[in-house]
Amino acid sequence: SPVDTLRRTNELILDDARSGMFVTVFHSVLHSNGRTVHVNAGHNPPVLYRHATRTTSFLPRGGRAIGWFPDIPLTEVEQQLEPGDVILYYTDGLTEAENREQDYFSEERLVQALLEVAEESAEKIADHILGKVDTFCGDAPAIDDLTLFVVRYTG
Numbered sequence: 001s002p003v004d005t006l007r008r009t010n011e012l013i014l015d016d017a018r019s020g021m022f023v024t025v026f027h028s029v030l031h032s033n034g035r036t037v038h039v040n041a042g043h044n045p046p047v048l049y050r051h052a053t054r055t056t057s058f059l060p061r062g063g064r065a066i067g068w069f070p071d072i073p074l075t076e077v078e079q080q081l082e083p084g085d086v087i088l089y090y091t092d093g094l095t096e097a098e099n100r101e102q103d104y105f106s107e108e109r110l111v112q113a114l115l116e117v118a119e120e121s122a123e124k125i126a127d128h129i130l131g132k133v134d135t136f137c138g139d140a141p142a143i144d145d146l147t148l149f150v151v152r153y154t155g
Contacts, residue, residue: 002027002039003074006066010041013067022067026059026089034081034153039074041066044092047111049118051084056111059087083155086125088114093144097133100140105133122150 006027013021024043030036038046042065045058059079064072081087090110097105113132117125126148133146 001076002029002037003076006039006041006074007072010066010070010072014070022065024065028087028089030081030151030153034083034085034155036079036081036087038077038079039063041072041074044090044095046090047086047088047107047114048079049086049088049114050082051086051119052082054115054118056114058107081153083153084119085153086114086118086122087151087153088125088129089147089149089151091145091147093142093146094129094133094148096144097137097146098140098143099137105136109136122152125152126150 006025013023025041026043026046027039027041028036038059040060040063042063045061047056048059049056060075060077063074066072088110095105095107095110109132110129113129114125117128120128129148
């Protein structure tokens with residue numbers, strides 16, 4: 001299960017205590033029938049777009065990063081995807097991308113950018129969002145890395 005995987009990973013990181021490493025993780029298992037199981041260990045919550053209602057919500061927030069403490073509390077959350085639904089995974093480098101005025105791109109802008117093209121292919125969604133981030137940031141230097149991963153469930 002996702003919880004077992006993250007607990008074991010936590011143990012492995014803690015076993016190498018001198019590393020001082022910790023990791024935020026959002027772990028999902030996506031089944032071909034649309035059933036999904038998610039565990040959040042301190043990572044940004046993915047955005048879930050529902051095709052049928054044209055609405056968005058965030059998958060579970062919270063959790064504690066792995067590698068800090070033994071026996072961290074982890075909770076699995078199940079969702080059922082329907083054809084056309086989209087899950088948008090991202091790192092904080094996307095929502096915390098800054099422009100020259102030091103404004104963040106933000107979760108709100110991310111959701112708005114997704115809604116503008118949510119019915120398109122995963123590739124077009126990713127390209128559109130990354131273009132919006134580039135336009136927003138302009139010539140401001142990047143402060144963090146940025147990762148975006150788009151899943152469209154087709155049934």
